[in-house]
Amino acid sequence: MRKISIKIGLLFFCLIFTMEVCLFFLLHQKIAHSRIDEQLSSLVTRGNNHRDVLETYYNEETIHHIALMEVKSDTEVVITNKQGKVIISSAEINQFQSLLNVEKKDVPRSGKVIEDNWKSEPYIATVTPFKGGVDKGYVYMFQDTSQLKELINQLNRHFLIAGIATAFVTAIIILILSRIIARPLIKMKEATKELSQGNFSIQLENKSNDELGELAESIQLLSNELNHLKTERNEFLASISHELRTPLTYIKGYAEVAKREHLSLDERLDYLIVITEEATKLTTLVTELMELAQLDNNTFTIQKEMFYVSDSLKKISQKILPAFKQEAKKLLIICPENIQIYADPIRFEQIILNLLENARKYSSKGTITTTEISKKDTEIKISIHDKGKGIPDNDIPFIFERFYRVDKSRSRELGGTGLGLSIVKELIDAHNWQIEVSSEINKGTTFTIIARGES
Known part of the structure; x- marks a missing residue:
């Protein structure tokens, strides 16, 4: 996973280094041109100063003094007359000859760079004319x-040293x-590796509110969900084993007893x-397990249609009422006659029968279980209340x-x-409905x- 930090580092380094090189180049060019312009401007100004002196004190002594001044400086001066004849020069004239012959018609009084x-x-x-x-x-x-x-070479050396130092500091x-950016990614990669190996009890620290934080939160939620599913699966398998073993033990035991000849x-x-x-x-357990398997795999079908709730409840009542009467319940x-519902009638009957059967099992003798239907706009409420x-x-x-039972001790007695x-x-979720419980x-x-x- 170090590769990700290397890739991120190289990408950022290339981008920032390219930007720094461009900025350094522009800055270097700006400074270099500025220094050249300063030197040219200084040279023009020096020529203008000599012009002013010549125009004020034009004599042989002044001319020699100007030449003597330039001998002691890092510049050279050549004074000519209008025809181009050299009056005086502070250095050997041959090295300047080509520049003395340039066209001078457009030379302004303020001087010109030639x-x-x-x-x-x-x-x-x-x-500069005078x-x-x-x-x-x-x-x-x-x-x-x-x-x-x-001067420019020295400037180049300074920029090179500054560039190397900047690149080194930038790289660090x-x-x-x-590494700071990649650290949470590395932790998330290790977490997903743990998930792939079946370890769902991971904990990721999430201290940021950015996309990495959201990703870490998603992985943590996935881990929690997988851990919950693993726990549910283990409990489910243990419950199935128990639920299957109990009737099979009864069947086997009583079958052995029933085979005795003296009975x-x-x-x-x-x-x-x-x-x-x-x-x-x-058989009931296996049937319900198959139904749950179909629900989990979405292999069952919901065939919705409009039908009157009262008609469906009458059929349900005919099926379950004998069981209520047998137990003196x-x-x-x-239910108003005019209420219609958009649902799968077979699945609707299954929902109501299961809830009424659950109410019957946990109600005392002589109590009343009430099923009440009400409608407001397009919303229908179906309430099943037991005592x-x-x-x-x-x-x-x-x-x-x-396999969750509130009263574990009465599970065999109630037969659920x-x-x-x-x-x-x-089935409620498959219809996109809601179910609430109060007790x-x-x-x-x-x-x-x-x-x-309505549909």
Whole structure:
């Protein structure tokens, strides 16, 4: 994973280094041209100063004094008359001859640069006209370009040293920053590797609110979800093993007993009844497991259509009412005749039957289970209220989990598989409905389905 920090570092270094090179080049060119312009301007100014002196004190002594001054400086001066004849020169005239013959018609009084090619020529030069005595003339100023070249070379060396130092410091800073940026990515890569190996109990620190923080949060949520699914899967497999083992143990045990020859017909019939009951429970469990498998894999179908709720509830009542009467319990259905719902009628019946069956199991004798339907605009509320023992508050969030039972001690007595409410929740979600639960201990429980009445 170090590769990512190297890639990030190289990318940032190339971008920043390219930008620095461009800025350094522009700055170098600006400074170099500025220094050359200063030298040329200084040379013009020096020529103008000599012009002013010549125009004020034009005599042989003044001319010799000007030449003597330039001998002691890093510049040279040549004074000519209007025809170009040299009056005086502070150095050997041959090296300046080509520049003395340049066209001088357009030379302004403020002076003019006649040579600025410092890279290839030995001198830069300026010319300034003057009026002195009875004639006119020109003051030529020359400066050796070797000093300028040395100045530029020195500037180049300084820029090179500064560039190397800047590149070195930039590389160190980018290396540190790239490691800081890559560190959370490295941790997330290690976390995903742990996930791929089945370790879902990882913890990622998230101290940022940027995209990396969101990615870390997503990986953490995925880890938590996978860990929860792993726990659920283990509990699910343990519950299945228990639920299958119990009826199979009964069936096997009573079958062995029923094979005994000395048993009477009535005793043998009792054992066969138990075997049949346990086989029925086992069949119900397998059927519900298959239904849940279909729901999980989305292989079941929801065929929605408009139908009257009251008609469906009448059919449901006919199926389940005998079970209520057998246990001396009552079932009350309150439903206006004109309410229609857009749903799968078979799945709708399955939802209501499971909820009513759950209410019947946990209600006491002589109590009333009420099913009430109401409609507001396009929203339909289906409430199933029993007066049973109720559900503790800390159990309510888990009642739709598979094989979860509030009263573990009564599981065999009530004969439930712990899958009914799980199937109800899956079917509710498949219809894009909502289900709410409210309960009070020893007062009863209410399941409320919020559905839509139109497509």
